[in-house]
Amino acid sequence: MNFGYFDDISREYVITTPETPSPWINYLGNKDFFSLISNTAGGYAFFKDPRLRRITRYRYNDIPVDNNGRYFYLNDGEYVWSVGWKPVKEKLEKYECRHGLGYTRINAEKNEVQSSLTVFVPLGHNCEVQHLKLKNTGDTVKTITLHSYVEWALWDALDDMTNFQRNLSTGEVEVKDSVIFHKTEYRERRNHYAYFSVNEDIDGFDTDRDSFLGVYNGVEMPDMVKNGTSGNSIAHGWHPIASHMLKITLMPNECKDLIFVLGYAENPTDDKFEEHQVLNKTQANETIKAFLTKTQVEEALIHLKQHWEKLLSNFTIKSNDEKMDRMVNIWNAYQCMTTFHFSRSASYYESGIGRGMGFRDSNQDIIGIVHMIPEKARERILDLAATQLEDGGAYHQYQPLTKKGNNDIGGNFNDDPLWLILSVSSYIKETNDWSILNENVPFNNDPENSASLFEHLKRSFNHVLDNLGPHGLPLIGRADWNDCLNLNCYSNTPGESFQTTQHITESNAESVFIAAMFVLYGKEYVNICRQLNKIP
């Protein structure tokens, strides 16, 4: 089976059927606002942390999989279809999905209407831009009812799927002109909100899911879409969504550009409201204003492409193997950037709930991106080192929103400290920026207890020497890099993680892997010491 091909000129992977064996996805975002998008427009968005700031709702393990996203429904009186095939799954005459660097474009055609949906997270804004072009390719006038649709997550993705006693009572929205605002818990303890806008006057909207879909319907065929209308519903609790309705008339050959913005914003705690219980919308309005016209959107996409052009130009090869060139020059670099940002904590198989960012993983991720974004590598190194413990040990993960380490999936993985030496030495080799070693960095995120980054490396190095076993090899602790091999802990209790169980046997298991790491990265540390004229 052939599902697509690489377009090396455009640096895109082109998927030629929506019916891939599983969702084929792209990762969007450059700094704080991130999205996952499948080849049928499924997926979700989050701000910084996929657990604590989930913006739209997504059901892992849904039936069928990948059944929520940013969806656009068209009803032309004859057919109801959606521009990414799903969720309606009406047969399309043309379909093509192009996953590019930081954007995804899905082109489709049905019954003499062409659609092109371009989705990207622009540089410098906390939002996802959705540029929808429609064109009448026939020779008769087309009258179309268009519905947009996203479902809001009530911020904490884990709570959102477990605590219904509370969540069914808390949903809150506000609608102003063509913008639907999600502000659950904003009155109480949150200072952030989300919004979904379109750059045209709308003919209706819905914010209550049951009103839009109908109680017995899935997203496949919402009542409002089938009937070509809107309920203008205001959600109070239950399941808040955002859906715009626009009545569109297209003359033969006429094109129409619609720009939707799905955004996130924070307000100062003392400036949350513009009047009693009315959201201060200043920030949202500024972002929306930046994407009102087709020209603005096209320019933002060009900026994003230039950004990637620059990133990828730092290291290229030209071999006589097309596939090797493609991998090294485009896709491996792109994947490394994705890994740097998402750190395997959110994907279509990691639910973004359990693990935060790994200490080991994130240090390793540095070496894949340090030649592209050294300043971000520097920041990440300092964030990671700030979670290190005083004895040189490390939390195994930290939460990207708070940047604090936590033991949720265990600690005492004795390989962890050495990976910090890897990331720092790689950074210095790439940048020659020795000043990073003088940065003052807390232990355990405690600003009262800090030392130079060099001292952190020393603690990493000594952590191995301070934890040697009976054969003079490093003690493994809870595990080393092969962290499914938990030699010192075992539990017969179903469901109890070996990584967090307290049933630790009095074993002195040693790790040859950590010993090898020590030889490798210990040498890097010694080289750093020599350069600084310090004694290891």
Add this chain to the structure above:
Amino acid sequence: MNFGYFDDISREYVITTPETPSPWINYLGNKDFFSLISNTAGGYAFFKDPRLRRITRYRYNDIPVDNNGRYFYLNDGEYVWSVGWKPVKEKLEKYECRHGLGYTRINAEKNEVQSSLTVFVPLGHNCEVQHLKLKNTGDTVKTITLHSYVEWALWDALDDMTNFQRNLSTGEVEVKDSVIFHKTEYRERRNHYAYFSVNEDIDGFDTDRDSFLGVYNGVEMPDMVKNGTSGNSIAHGWHPIASHMLKITLMPNECKDLIFVLGYAENPTDDKFEEHQVLNKTQANETIKAFLTKTQVEEALIHLKQHWEKLLSNFTIKSNDEKMDRMVNIWNAYQCMTTFHFSRSASYYESGIGRGMGFRDSNQDIIGIVHMIPEKARERILDLAATQLEDGGAYHQYQPLTKKGNNDIGGNFNDDPLWLILSVSSYIKETNDWSILNENVPFNNDPENSASLFEHLKRSFNHVLDNLGPHGLPLIGRADWNDCLNLNCYSNTPGESFQTTQHITESNAESVFIAAMFVLYGKEYVNICRQLNKIP
């Protein structure tokens, strides 16, 4: 709108349309095996604990709601329909759902085939029996392909919906004749398995969800159902299900009875296998054998009805108000039994994940059932008292599987201890069984540290006196019965529960409610002391 009526003779609530405003549900089960079932056959089953021993998978907050259950699909060559309307939602010619005491029956008719599905948890067995009758009401031969369907949960309901890195790799099944066994993690740390059987030879089966449904389909129209076939798929990881396929021919007026059993069983740790990696099926086979014939099932249902007849006969009234009689004699008692068993920890709005059984709630629940099942009230009282702390305080909840208290949703609710006095005094008043006070009961589930139940009551009583505020009123602790009013704790952190936050202010908030409780239940305690000639 009228959706149904009470049938007082049968003690059933009769729902006359599947399209109720939300799922209208029944709670099945009498001791350890429990099920929830909606009027469209949705819902799930669990053993003892809805979080730790979830048997079938259910998605709270699904779109649409209530979209998984024990489903039976019929394909007669002209129509595909399901006997509970959902999930196919094909229009039925007749539909009626009867929620009875411990059972639910759904009657339907489509295209000259009548169906009647009776679902109940029989006394003395850890299973749900599903008795499906089909009848050809027309005058031509009917050839029907029948598919059953349940989806297995991988035991821990929370892990099942969050940890896909693991769960997509662990699913394991075994198929033997007409029985599909679910045995995920059985090889490793579990000694329990589930199964789904039918009392006939089957013409096919599926245990892999994607094979049965098709990757892009919901449960509304599985590929195998549409095509009238089966894949005989064996799940390895991904999403294990159980689906039987039977080809059925019905002559005019012919009836057919099929009996499906959805069961749970545990094996001794040293007797888990009948041969290498082959499940020891003895217990499942015994249960299945008890429900092979229509007569066996009808007798089991009669036993269940007699059981309820007896329970309800302990207290009846005859007023001149039909609704009063109905409430007191049937439905309030039934609800109280449900509350006793489920303790509001699993419903269509409580996901069964978060709270375990409440100390306060479960003590209160006693007074609704003590006249019906005093021996179970006794057992529950002793279980609850065993989680009490030495100073008389209490964990706010305990997990029904382990019977151990936990602080997951907080502690120090200063009303909690007094509810134990309520339950014990109610029990004694109803039964005159003073011996319960002499039972030796641990504190904090520690068998090394125990005292008589009477001593526990004394600690409850003294816990109030030991915790008085500046006005001589009881200190509220974290909260009293109105546990949304958390006077002593506050957190600005979004998502942080007031009930578990460590930000406790140095307030001396007192509770008039606890003071009133003390007057009421303190008096009960003093009465008990007098009876025993003890000094309070």
